Amino acid sequence: MVRDMAGEILNISNLHVSVEGTEIIKGLSLAISKGEVHAIMGRNGSGKSTLANVLMGHPAYQITSGEISYYGQPLEELEVFERARAGMFLSFQYPSVLPGVKVGTFLKKSIEAVRGEAVKQKDFRNQLKAAMALLDMDRSFLSRYVNDGFSGGEKKRLEILQLVLLQPSLAILDETDSGLDIDALKIVSKGINQVIPQAGCIVITHYQRLLEHVKADYVHVMIDGKIVKSGGPDLAHKLEEQGYDWLEAKA
Amino acid sequence: MSDEAISESDEARDLVGEYQFGFHDEDNSVIRFNNGLSEQIVRDISAIKNEPEWMTDIRVKAYHHFVEREMPKWGSPEILNNIDFEAITYFLRSTDSTKDDWKDVPEDIQNTFDKVGLREAEGTWLGGITAQYDSEAVYHSIREDLESQGVIFLDMDTGLREHPELVKKYFGKVVPHSDNKFAALNTAVWSGGSFVYIPKGVHVEMPIQSYFRINAENMGQFERTLILADEGSSVHYIEGCTAPSFASTALHSAVVELIAMDGAKIRYSTIQNWSNNVLNLVTKRAHAMKNSTVEWIDSNIGSGLTMKYPAILLKGEGSHAEVVSVAYAGKDQHQDTGAKVHHLAANTTSNIISKSISKDGGRSTYRGMLQVLPKAHNCRSKIVCDALMLDPDSRSDTYPTMEIGNSSADLEHEASVSKVSGDQLFYLMSRGFNEQEAMGLIVNGFFEPFTRELPADYAVEMNKLLNIKMEGSIG
Ligand SMILES: Nc1ncnc2c1ncn2[C@@H]1O[C@H](COP(=O)(O)OP(=O)(O)O)[C@@H](O)[C@H]1O
Ligand SMILES: [Mg+2]
Numbered sequence: 001m002v003r004d005m006a007g008e009i010l011n012i013s014n015l016h017v018s019v020e021g022t023e024i025i026k027g028l029s030l031a032i033s034k035g036e037v038h039a040i041m042g043r044n045g046s047g048k049s050t051l052a053n054v055l056m057g058h059p060a061y062q063i064t065s066g067e068i069s070y071y072g073q074p075l076e077e078l079e080v081f082e083r084a085r086a087g088m089f090l091s092f093q094y095p096s097v098l099p100g101v102k103v104g105t106f107l108k109k110s111i112e113a114v115r116g117e118a119v120k121q122k123d124f125r126n127q128l129k130a131a132m133a134l135l136d137m138d139r140s141f142l143s144r145y146v147n148d149g150f151s152g153g154e155k156k157r158l159e160i161l162q163l164v165l166l167q168p169s170l171a172i173l174d175e176t177d178s179g180l181d182i183d184a185l186k187i188v189s190k191g192i193n194q195v196i197p198q199a200g201c202i203v204i205t206h207y208q209r210l211l212e213h214v215k216a217d218y219v220h221v222m223i224d225g226k227i228v229k230s231g232g233p234d235l236a237h238k239l240e241e242q243g244y245d246w247l248e249a250k251a
Numbered sequence: 252m253s254d255e256a257i258s259e260s261d262e263a264r265d266l267v268g269e270y271q272f273g274f275h276d277e278d279n280s281v282i283r284f285n286n287g288l289s290e291q292i293v294r295d296i297s298a299i300k301n302e303p304e305w306m307t308d309i310r311v312k313a314y315h316h317f318v319e320r321e322m323p324k325w326g327s328p329e330i331l332n333n334i335d336f337e338a339i340t341y342f343l344r345s346t347d348s349t350k351d352d353w354k355d356v357p358e359d360i361q362n363t364f365d366k367v368g369l370r371e372a373e374g375t376w377l378g379g380i381t382a383q384y385d386s387e388a389v390y391h392s393i394r395e396d397l398e399s400q401g402v403i404f405l406d407m408d409t410g411l412r413e414h415p416e417l418v419k420k421y422f423g424k425v426v427p428h429s430d431n432k433f434a435a436l437n438t439a440v441w442s443g444g445s446f447v448y449i450p451k452g453v454h455v456e457m458p459i460q461s462y463f464r465i466n467a468e469n470m471g472q473f474e475r476t477l478i479l480a481d482e483g484s485s486v487h488y489i490e491g492c493t494a495p496s497f498a499s500t501a502l503h504s505a506v507v508e509l510i511a512m513d514g515a516k517i518r519y520s521t522i523q524n525w526s527n528n529v530l531n532l533v534t535k536r537a538h539a540m541k542n543s544t545v546e547w548i549d550s551n552i553g554s555g556l557t558m559k560y561p562a563i564l565l566k567g568e569g570s571h572a573e574v575v576s577v578a579y580a581g582k583d584q585h586q587d588t589g590a591k592v593h594h595l596a597a598n599t600t601s602n603i604i605s606k607s608i609s610k611d612g613g614r615s616t617y618r619g620m621l622q623v624l625p626k627a628h629n630c631r632s633k634i635v636c637d638a639l640m641l642d643p644d645s646r647s648d649t650y651p652t653m654e655i656g657n658s659s660a661d662l663e664h665e666a667s668v669s670k671v672s673g674d675q676l677f678y679l680m681s682r683g684f685n686e687q688e689a690m691g692l693i694v695n696g697f698f699e700p701f702t703r704e705l706p707a708d709y710a711v712e713m714n715k716l717l718n719i720k721m722e723g724s725i726g
Contacts, residue, residue: 056681060673080680081689089681096678100696106682109692113683145696162682 007033008072009170009200010055015066017047017054017225023064024050026225032170032200039203039211039236042222043244048204049093051222052174055202056090057083070170085114089168091159093175093204097147103158104128104142107165114166131164134194136187152179160191171195172202177210189213208240221247270553271719272367273496273526276359278467280385282344286469287337290314293439296342300408300442303415313428313438320432325618326558326587330530339471339502341440343385349406350390360384360466367493369462372708377489378457379404383474384464386442397455403448404459407475410446417448421477425508425536433532437473437506444474444505449484449515458487458520458706463503465494465529471502478508480515480543487518489709493553496526503529503554509537511545513567518546520705524553524716527583531557539599541567548704551586552579552716560618562591565599565627572601577701579694580613580645581720589618589650594630594660603634604700609645610721617649625656636666639697641690691718 010032017025024047032038042048054061055068057080068075070086078086098106108124132139135157147155156176163171173192177185192201192214203214211219211233219235220227221244228247229235282299284292293314297307322331350356353370364370364382373380379393381404388406397404403414411418428438445461465472480486494501503525511517517537525531531554537545547561563572578586592601607615615638623630638647649666671693679689695702695714702710 053677056677058677079685080677081683081685084681084683092678092681096672096675098675098679098693098696100699101692102699106692109688110682110684113685113688145699166682 007035009034009070011067011069013067015054015068016064017050018062018064019050019060024061024225025054027066028222028225028227030220030227032202034169034200035197036218037196037201037203037214037216039205039216039219040222040227041205041219041236041239046222047225048222049174050225052090052093052172052202052204055172056080056088081113085116087169089163089166089171091156091163091171091173091176093178095147095155095159097145099145099148101146102142103144103146106146107162110162111165127165131161131191134164135161135191137161153181153184156180156188157184160188163195164191167195168199170200170202172204174204175206176203177205177207182209185210186213208236211236223248270496270526271716272493272524274366275466275468275495275497276363279357279359280343280345280467281347282342283340283467284342286340288314288339288341288440292341296440296442299342299344302411305419306411309423309428310439310441313435314440316428317432317435317439320435322432323558326616327556327585330556330585334500334502334530338469338499340467340469341471341473342442343467343470344387345384345466346389349388349409351392353390356390360389363464363466364390364462367462367464367491368712369460369491372460376457376706376708377460378455379459381406381445381461382464383443383461383472385466385470385472388443393459394457400453401450402453402455403446405446407444407446407477408442410477414446414448417479418446418477421479421508421510423508425510425538426506426534430534433504434506434534437475437504437534440471441473441475441506443472444476445478445488446476447478447486447488449480449486451481452483453481454484455486458489460489460491463490463492465492465501465503465525468495468497469499469501471504474505476505476507478510478517478519480509480511480517482512483514484512485516487520489520489522489706491522491524493524494526494529497528499528501529503531503533505533505535507533507535509545511537511539511543511570513541514543515540516544516546518548520548520709521550522709522713523549523551523557526553527555529554531559533557533559535559536562537564539563539565539567539570539572542569543567544571544573546573547576547590548701549574549576549588550701550713551577551588552720554586555583556585556587558587560589560591560620562593562620563601564593564595565601566595568596569598570596571599574601574603574605575701575704576605577698578605578607578615579717579720580607580609580615582611582613585614585616587616587618589616589620591620592622592632593620594623594627594632597626597628597630599627599630601632603632605636606639606698606701607637607647608639608641608694608697609647610641612644614646616647617651619651620654621652621662622654623657623660627657628659630657630659631661633663634665637697638668639694640668640670687721691721694721
């Protein structure tokens with residue numbers, strides 16, 4: 001395949017990852033360019049979140065071989081917060097609860113940390129207002145503590161609010177659709193679609209239904225730490241109908 | 252705080268390391284007694300203040316009790332038993348009198364109170380302030396509208412001179428000199444502190460504040476505060492304190508007595524940020540009469556050793572006690588703090604929230620006492636104690652005591668010890684925060700139940716102080 005190397009954001013080549021001595025990712029390669037949406041589908045335990053975490057730099061995961069480059073630079077040189085400041089964003093499958101940390105304060109500080117400069121209160125308020133309107137979020141969110149007592153759907157909505165505000169150049173969305181009802185799914189998709197043109201996007205999901213709202217350019221199937229099949233949106237439909245058994249037999 | 256004030260204190264921090272207020276002015280004292288304690292020193296303090304004889308007698312009696320009284324056996328006996336009382340200065344007068352215009356205060360002292368943010372706060376949202384520098388107040392102000400409503404807010408020395416009958420009636424009635432060794436010491440050598448009287452039905456809308464600054468080396472500061480809130484009145488009193496960083500020990504031993512008459516409300520907030528060479532041994536107690544409310548909002552983030560357990564005696568039916576306390580124990584710090592609530596009457600309620608953080612080998616201890624007398628029917632109390640340990644070298648202990656003499660009491664007690672989780676840190680770092688900033692956010696969040704009780708400006712200051720404390724030691 002001829003790729004536009006100039007627009008390439010992420011390149012993963014033959015990646016092997018272990019946790020506490022157990023290999024979870026067993027030779028995975030993937031390249032992502034600006035504006036592309038790559039869906040990664042696979043059963044529970046196939047290593048999807050491990051991939052997301054290792055990209056963001058979680059210290060529990062060791063890269064035993066292979067390379068990841070981000071805009072042509074080796075990613076391993078960057079600490080977690082430096083990755084964020086370099087434009088990477090992970091929407092967590094299970095976002096952490098931060099007791100006592102107000103959503104409003106957290107968002108402003110996070111924008112400032114990522115951009116490396118103070119943000120005027122007025123500008124922040126305007127951006128926040130627009131993003132919250134897009135995601136149909138009530139102002140009362142701002143004075144709650146981050147993810148404290150949030151429903152599954154509220155947590156995911158807050159993740160996407162951060163996505164929209166931080167405007168990353170690489171977005172990794174780990175099961176953002178799980179726990180969302182159909183209306184919430186539509187709303188969250190609006191947020192995702194807004195960042196896609198400026199970003200490369202990895203969408204990890206179990207279900208085809210998110211892909212009805214967020215158009216994937218590529219669909220990859222992950223089994224036991226490897227991408228066993230890649231294709232277009234049709235592949236997602238086929239998985240929805242036939243499951244993973246036919247691929248497992250092949251692998 | 253103005254930007255200028257922040258950058259000045261940043262400069263100060265560069266000089267003294269993590270602690271922002273460790274600078275000191277030259278000792279230009281008008282009078283400084285020789286170090287050491289004796290009956291004569293006690294009499295000299297009383298004489299130099301031209302006190303009535305009854306006060307001299309109280310002091311001398313307390314002095315003898317101090318000499319005979321044994322040291323507390325809890326807290327940190329090693330440190331307590333090593334205090335060299337002969338190496339402490341018991342009285343130091345910095346200016347000839349208390350001024351009501353900053354222009355009349357020596358310039359270096361003005362600058363010091365600028366740097367700690369007091370003058371800025373005075374101009375914007377406080378109803379009155381007293382600035383104490385070593386033994387006595389150097390500056391005092393109160394808004395005219397408060398004065399015209401009959402509010403009395405004075406330094407304690409002036410309070411004794413101008414209102415001897417009130418002082419005589421209430422001094423030592425809530426905390427008698429025989430309460431403990433350090434209450435006896437304070438009663439013997441007290442100097443400065445605040446005297447506050449709020450008349451019936453008067454609500455003081457803007458907080459009033461005292462700031463206690465130790466400047467001289469080897470200083471002992473022994474302020475004495477008495478707050479009387481008459482029936483149906485309310486007041487919010489704030490105290491802040493800082494001291495220079497010296498190698499030798501300074502001693503701060505205050506006594507604070509509060510009386511909330513029927514239906515009154517007193518909120519007493521403390522931001523304690525002494526340098527690590529200060530031993531902070533304080534007795535604070537309140538009497539709450541019928542349907543009154545007393546709140547201690549107490550923070551201890553400075554000092555090498557603090558032993559302080561704000562107490563409330565719920566004496567009147569329907570009275571309410573609230574203690575919200577936070578402690579931060581970093582390197583070379585032991586925060587031995589807590590709360591005591593005594594339900595002495597029926598239908599009384601109390602809430603105690605205690606939060607502590609230990610880091611870099613610091614030690615925090617919660618020591619609590621909840622008592623319900625047999626005659627106190629239908630009381631309710633809730634105690635929540637949370638400790639957060641930031642590393643395995645640090646230590647946290649909890650010693651709750653309960654004496655429940657009435658079975659109708661409705662009690663809740665929750666306690667937790669937690670660590671910062673790796674997942675929380677990873678989540679925050681994935682949002683652009685470095686490890687130290689991430690820890691700072693978690694710590695600020697942990698203390699939020701405290702900071703939300705403070706006026707907004709002080710909440711911001713408090714979070715800044717905590718973030719400074721978080722600096723340095725995290726890799
Ligand atoms: N931090 C970890 N410690 C131990 N095992 C882990 C850890 N993270 C993931 N694993 C293991 O790795 C495998 C893949 O998990 P994960 O990446 O979460 O899968 P998925 O997201 O596809 O459901 C599972 O067997 C899981 O138990
Ligand atoms: Mg997963």
